[in-house]
Amino acid sequence: MSTLEIRGLHVSVAAQAGESREILRGVDLTVTAGQTHAIMGPNGSGKSTLAYSIAGHPKYRVTSGSVTLDGRDVLAMSVDERARAGLFLAMQYPVEVPGVTVSNFLRTAVTAVRGEAPKLREFVREMNGAMAALSIDPSFAQRNLNEGFSGGEKKRHEILQLQMLNPKIAILDETDSGLDIDALKVVSAGINAYRQSPDHGVLLITHYTRILRYVRPDFVHVFVGGRIVAEGGPELADELEASGYERFLAMEGAPA
Amino acid sequence: MVSLQAAVESAAPVSRLHERASFDPADFPVPGGREEEWRFTPLRRLRRLHADGPLDAGKAGVEADAGPEITVVAAEHGDPRLGTAFVPADRVSARAFASFREATIVTIPGGVAAERPVVIRVRGEDAGQAAAGHVLVEAGANSSAVVVLEHAGSATYADNVEFLVGDGARLDVVSVQDWARDAVHLSHHHAVLGKDATFTHMAVTLGGDLVRLAPSVRYAGPGGNAELRGIYFADSGQHLEHRLFVDHARPDCRSRVTYKGALRGDGAHTVWIGDVVIRPEATGTDTYEANRNLVLTDGARADSVPNLEILTGEVVRAGHASASGRLEDEHLFYLTARGIPVEEARRLIIRGFFAELIGQIAADQVRAKVTAAIEAELDAMARAEGGAR
Numbered sequence: 001m002s003t004l005e006i007r008g009l010h011v012s013v014a015a016q017a018g019e020s021r022e023i024l025r026g027v028d029l030t031v032t033a034g035q036t037h038a039i040m041g042p043n044g045s046g047k048s049t050l051a052y053s054i055a056g057h058p059k060y061r062v063t064s065g066s067v068t069l070d071g072r073d074v075l076a077m078s079v080d081e082r083a084r085a086g087l088f089l090a091m092q093y094p095v096e097v098p099g100v101t102v103s104n105f106l107r108t109a110v111t112a113v114r115g116e117a118p119k120l121r122e123f124v125r126e127m128n129g130a131m132a133a134l135s136i137d138p139s140f141a142q143r144n145l146n147e148g149f150s151g152g153e154k155k156r157h158e159i160l161q162l163q164m165l166n167p168k169i170a171i172l173d174e175t176d177s178g179l180d181i182d183a184l185k186v187v188s189a190g191i192n193a194y195r196q197s198p199d200h201g202v203l204l205i206t207h208y209t210r211i212l213r214y215v216r217p218d219f220v221h222v223f224v225g226g227r228i229v230a231e232g233g234p235e236l237a238d239e240l241e242a243s244g245y246e247r248f249l250a251m252e253g254a255p256a
Numbered sequence: 257m258v259s260l261q262a263a264v265e266s267a268a269p270v271s272r273l274h275e276r277a278s279f280d281p282a283d284f285p286v287p288g289g290r291e292e293e294w295r296f297t298p299l300r301r302l303r304r305l306h307a308d309g310p311l312d313a314g315k316a317g318v319e320a321d322a323g324p325e326i327t328v329v330a331a332e333h334g335d336p337r338l339g340t341a342f343v344p345a346d347r348v349s350a351r352a353f354a355s356f357r358e359a360t361i362v363t364i365p366g367g368v369a370a371e372r373p374v375v376i377r378v379r380g381e382d383a384g385q386a387a388a389g390h391v392l393v394e395a396g397a398n399s400s401a402v403v404v405l406e407h408a409g410s411a412t413y414a415d416n417v418e419f420l421v422g423d424g425a426r427l428d429v430v431s432v433q434d435w436a437r438d439a440v441h442l443s444h445h446h447a448v449l450g451k452d453a454t455f456t457h458m459a460v461t462l463g464g465d466l467v468r469l470a471p472s473v474r475y476a477g478p479g480g481n482a483e484l485r486g487i488y489f490a491d492s493g494q495h496l497e498h499r500l501f502v503d504h505a506r507p508d509c510r511s512r513v514t515y516k517g518a519l520r521g522d523g524a525h526t527v528w529i530g531d532v533v534i535r536p537e538a539t540g541t542d543t544y545e546a547n548r549n550l551v552l553t554d555g556a557r558a559d560s561v562p563n564l565e566i567l568t569g570e571v572v573r574a575g576h577a578s579a580s581g582r583l584e585d586e587h588l589f590y591l592t593a594r595g596i597p598v599e600e601a602r603r604l605i606i607r608g609f610f611a612e613l614i615g616q617i618a619a620d621q622v623r624a625k626v627t628a629a630i631e632a633e634l635d636a637m638a639r640a641e642g643g644a645r
Contacts, residue, residue, distance in 0.1 A: 055593050056593075057589055058585065058589070078592070078598070079589060079592040079593055079598075080592040080593075080595050080596055080597050080598060080601075082593075083592070083593055083594055083595035084595045089593055091590070091593075094590065095584075095586045095587055095590045097587050097590065097591070097604075097605065097608060098608050098609065098611075098612070099605075099607065099608025099609055099610070099611035099612055100591075100604050100605065100607070100608040100611075104604070105591070105594075105604070108596055108600065108604060109591075109594035109595055109596055112594070112595040112596045112597060112600070113594070113595040144608070161594060165594065165595065
């Protein structure tokens with residue numbers, strides 16, 4: 001059983017004139033396979049910074065703390081090593097990569113993560129099956145990665161990658177943003193299909209409770225001012241739905 | 257977009273670069289390097305092609321391969337068919353026209369659709385002696401053909417290539433500069449498009465010590481359509497220069513210029529100049545030019561200068577774009593975050609950068625060759641980085 005363990009994580013970004021600004025102020029969180037965790041917080045609370053720091057984006061600098069996956073030091077790994085170790089980040093704003101087709105990209109990534117190239121015929125069958133389940137038109141396989149995709153199409157492709165790469169722990173950064181209700185259902189079904197396996201853990205980052213009606217969390221963490229200020233079960237999401245973040249905003253800066 | 261008002265106030269192009277024209281080399285002073293049209297070119301590497309070095313001592317073999325419906329003949333100096341598409345606009349072009357020994361004339365008869373590409377191979381045998389060349393491609397009215405110019409071997413070579421594209425004809429040209437590393441090549445391609453003619457021109461420049469290629473387009477009637485494309489990849493020490501000129505002097509013509517280049521290594525230098533003039537009589541012109549450069553390492557330099565002069569307010573579209581930069585961090589992050597090692601991610605992005613242009617190469621075998629050549633550049637890049645690590 002895989003475990004992602006985050007301990008005392010502090011992260012800064014470069015601000016103007018050589019100054020740096022601290023975004024994460026001591027995050028402690030453990031995600032184990034078989035669990036779904038939701039991190040909820042207002043805009044600017046540092047939720048996305050947490051996601052990108054775990055994935056290794058060069059913009060973010062870890063100043064203290066640790067991140068391990070099954071005891072291995074994630075922070076010592078390069079970005080591609082983290083993905084091959086079994087971490088996945090579904091991005092809020094997937095970038096468009098000109099001239100690189102979805103199919104070529106997926107095959108290259110699958111080859112890298114699995115350590116060997118899948119047979120072309122089997123790969124195509126697997127990809128087509130996964131695309132059909134996410135209601136993605138087969139013509140997308142030959143289109144350039146994310147180029148000209150709508151917001152909803154980009155998110156479906158993030159979940160397509162999740163299913164093809166089959167990581168141990170998936171971090172989903174605002175995967176629900178910009179989706180209409182039909183797309184939200186399709187994407188949620190994709191997440192649930194992945195999470196069904198007891199070997200998989202999910203860390204779902206979201207601003208709204210809407211997606212939690214379709215992807216039921218086991219644990220809910222409220223994120224304010226760069227750290228977790230409250231934790232609970234699904235009932236915490238119901239409280240946020242009813243009363244918003246106001247009660248928690250006062251907890252910013254208070255000792256956890 | 258460019259503000260039209262200032263340009264419309266004067267009736268003649270501000271730029272005089274393409275206005276000077278003569279068949280007599282003596283009408284052009286030896287460039288000193290400060291002239292606008294020479295300031296990017298390292299003259300001391302030209303082996304006196306621009307000055308007065310002999311141009312008749314060297315050997316560059318020219319062979320043509322074409323289907324039976326196409327006529328290919330050798331022509332002497334003074335043949336009246338030669339020198340109709342252009343008047344030389346610089347000293348090297350005038351010297352090359354004055355010095356070539358034998359020209360190659362390719363004729364696609366009117367109404368004929370060539371079954372296979374016409375291939376013209378220029379093979380240099382010795383870079384120590386300079387040679388001049390001349391090719392004329394005449395595409396008759398309503399004909400269609402693909403013409404491939406292949407340059408390989410060691411040479412110090414100056415040439416003019418004329419393309420006469422008849423009314424309603426379509427001519428697709430691919431010019432591959434795949435020279436040996438010691439070659440110097442100064443080349444002028446001159447196209448004249450008849451009424452409703454279509455001309456596509458793809459320059460692929462990979463080899464040579466110094467290549468300076470100047471494709472130009474003029475329109476002899478309305479309705480002409482020109483697509484000028486280019487791919488170049490400069491390694492350490494290579495100077496690869498492309499100077500485009502599109503002269504819109506007839507109404508309702510269209511032009512598109514799209515050049516993409518990659519550079520890596522110390523002293524890799526590319527120059528792209530895109531001159532487009534829309535003269536007062538060229539109403540209804542539709543033109544757009546773009547140049548993009550990927551600077552892959554320190555020590556490489558890409559110069560990119562679009563010049564758009566608009567002398568009429570009645571255009572459909574007139575625009576330009578130019579961007580030179582590094583591989584984008586966000587692209588690399590996205591691909592590596594999916595487990596793709598960074599070297600491979602770079603290759604994917606660079607391949608993708610060229611993919612659209614390569615897909616537009618008119619001849620299958622050339623497309624495969626260019627793909628292979630880009631892969632070889634990427635292999636060399638990976639080896640160089642492996643060694644540096």
